[in-house]
């Protein structure tokens with residue numbers, strides 16, 4: 001995905017707004033156990049000022065996978081924001097600075113980086129997923145079970161002590 005640098009230079013100091021979508025490689029999210037179920041929709045504002053280009057905006061993409069807690073498949077929208085500076089290739093300071101060279105600014109890598117760092121470590125079908133009963137494996141989102149809660153507390157044995 002590319003931004004027109006000449007247009008930004010012509011309107012130096014003013015934000016230019018564009019909306020577009022970009023296909024993101026599923027391999028990037030393999031380790032998260034999810035897949036992309038849509039292109040990534042982008043709303044971008046960028047401007048050229050003092051030889052730098054600042055790029056900011058929001059992205060939105062649908063993900064599919066299995067809930068970490070209850071195992072049910074889900075498809076959910078993930079939204080993220082980004083704000084980065086692009087430097088001319090010749091002014092690059094750090095190895096991971098974003099740069100441009102020529103008349104277009106390629107922002108795909110920057111979008112991928114921001115998307116990946118915005119992903120949660122664990123994907124749930126919904127934020128308040130109740131998961132499975134650890135004893136009978138009933139899905140507690142849709143069922144109730146008669147299991148007694150396990151006493152999983154090192155101090156529970158103190159209940160049996162008698163104090164005089």
Ligand SMILES: [Zn+2]
Pocket residue numbers: 067068069070071072124125126129130131
């Ligand atoms: Zn769940």
Ligand SMILES: [Zn+2]
Pocket residue numbers: 133134135136137138145146147
């Ligand atoms: Zn149960």
